[in-house]
Amino acid sequence: MSGPIVWGLATVAGSGHDDAVNQDVAWHSSDGLLALIADGAERSRHGGEIASHVIVRTATDLYRTAPEGDFIERLVHTANSALLRLAAEDHLIGTTTLVLAHTGPSNRVRATIFGDGALLLAHSNGAIESVRPLRKYDYYFSDPAELREADAVFEALPLFIRVSILSLLPWASVGIVPRIVSLQVGSGEALILCSDGVSDVMTAHQIAAVHRGKDPEAAARAIVDRALSQGSTDDATCLVGLLV
Numbered sequence: 001m002s003g004p005i006v007w008g009l010a011t012v013a014g015s016g017h018d019d020a021v022n023q024d025v026a027w028h029s030s031d032g033l034l035a036l037i038a039d040g041a042e043r044s045r046h047g048g049e050i051a052s053h054v055i056v057r058t059a060t061d062l063y064r065t066a067p068e069g070d071f072i073e074r075l076v077h078t079a080n081s082a083l084l085r086l087a088a089e090d091h092l093i094g095t096t097t098l099v100l101a102h103t104g105p106s107n108r109v110r111a112t113i114f115g116d117g118a119l120l121l122a123h124s125n126g127a128i129e130s131v132r133p134l135r136k137y138d139y140y141f142s143d144p145a146e147l148r149e150a151d152a153v154f155e156a157l158p159l160f161i162r163v164s165i166l167s168l169l170p171w172a173s174v175g176i177v178p179r180i181v182s183l184q185v186g187s188g189e190a191l192i193l194c195s196d197g198v199s200d201v202m203t204a205h206q207i208a209a210v211h212r213g214k215d216p217e218a219a220a221r222a223i224v225d226r227a228l229s230q231g232s233t234d235d236a237t238c239l240v241g242l243l244v
Contacts, residue, residue, distance in 0.1 A: 008216030
């Protein structure tokens with residue numbers, strides 16, 4: 001039997017947005033077994049906010065009707081279709097990134113990240129497991145050697161070119177297959193999900209260190225507060241889930 005996982009949430013709109021709209025949307029299921037953060041990227045006014053709400057609405061509907069099995073794959077496919085339909089109808093939507101953890105039998109977690117953000121498992125012995133994001137340019141490579149070569153080339157590019165590439169390759173596309181990472185969560189251990197408003201200014205070890213000794217709600221607030229104190233101007237969102 002899984003869980004229960006008790007979740008705490010903190011989210012703050014970034015000071016870098018002209019309209020002060022928080023385009024991050026976080027959600028977890030009532031049973032605590034599914035948690036996600038959708039982080040919108042604005043291409044027009046409120047475009048990112050629309051996109052992130054599409055992801056959460058899709059997850060809510062799917063989880064209510066069929067939460068088992070290949071849930072992540074079905075969520076990605078259904079959400080992609082919804083975003084592409086909106087784009088085809090000339091709705092001014094933005095893109096969105098996704099951080100997701102789905103707990104199944106025996107506390108085995110299937111996790112994935114599309115785009116930016118962080119997903120960590122903080123073990124009771126102090127060890128940290130970190131899920132590698134599936135960056136937008138990764139979608140076009142399937143072989144591990146090709147991925148390593150693409151990473152090396154990409155990281156060598158100037159920042160403004162990297163930003164341009166990522167903005168031109170939204171994750172809403174036909175045929176994307178999520179990279180699923182399997183994690184084993186033990187009693188007293190924590191899953192930590194963050195948007196890039198947190199992970200861009202904090203390392204995995206900093207995030208994990210801040211959460212220790214706190215209940216999930218206090219830990220999420222402390223992580224977001226730390227990100228803001230370290231200069232984050234993006235929307236900053238954190239979900240902390242503790243297996244009790």
